Amino acid sequence: MIKEVCVENFTLVPSAIKKGAHRIELCDNLSVGGTTVSYGVAAKTVSYCRNTNTKVMAIVRPRGGNFIYNEDEVDIMCQDIHLFNQLGINGIVIGCLNRDNWIDEGAMEKCLTAAAGMEITFHMAFDEIAPKRKRQAIDWLISHGVHRILTHGGPLSTRIEDNLSALKSYIEHASEKIIIIPGGGITSANLPFLSSELGMKEAHGTKIVGDLSHS
Incomplete structure (x- = not known):
């Protein structure tokens, strides 16, 4: 299984890799x-x-808050993507929504164009899309060449262990055309259980290889 460790800044990158991270977000x-x-x-x-x-x-992601971006913010994102592409970063993690909590297709298409040749993950903005439109969103992301979807399977206030049925339904619908990467509350302690329940190929978290601050 690919363990993607989410790190803040560069400071924890060396210890994350030392402890077994296969990929850094x-x-x-x-x-x-x-x-x-x-x-x-x-x-x-x-x-x-x-x-x-x-x-x-x-x-x-140019700021915290919601995932609804204006034209200037989308332009900022595209410029950052171009820079990262030139640097040789393997991929980007993005997610743009509109006021109906659906994918902002225009903004996403601009970002995807800027990211030509890179891996693309659609981040937890996915969890704000209405449940009845989740499958449609997965299909849209597949059709636009997105490689994976990062999802908690429900609101971040919930335990990921309580969202197994939603995560299973996403994985089943994705049918290996796109990777569903569970995240949010996954630790080295609960990863074996979640892996056996979901049969997932990738997992994401800040503590997925243990607590990096004590390395």
């Missing part, structure tokens, strides 16, 4: 769910991870 400001890191942080992480053969995904 690079964020800033995790207290608001993650925002785009600086160019310097991205460059340092890429050069370090290249030497350890570890893939890097970078969240591209």
Whole structure:
């Protein structure tokens, strides 16, 4: 199983890799769910991870709050994506919604164009899409070449163990055309149970290889 460790800034990258991270999701400001890191942080992480053969995904999110972005914010995202692409970051983590809590198709298409050649993860904005439209959203993301969907399977206030039926239904609907990567509340302690229940190929979390602050 691929363990994707979500880290804030560069400081925890070395210990995450040492403890068994296969892939890094690079964020800033995790207290608001993650925002785009600086160019310097991205460059340092890429050069370090290249030497350890570890893939890097970078969240591209101009601010905390909702996932509804205006034209200027989408332009900022596209510029950041271009920079990350040039740096050699393996992929980006994005998610744009409209006021109806559906995928902002225009904004997503602009970001996807900017990210040509990179891996794409649609992040937990997915969890704000209405349950009855989840399958439709999975289909849209598949048809636009998105590689994976990061999801908690329900509101972040819930335990991920309580969202197994939703996660199973997403994995079943995805039918290996897109990777469903569970996240939010996964730790090294509950990962074996979740893995046996869901048969997932990838998992995401800040404590998925243990507590990095005590390494």
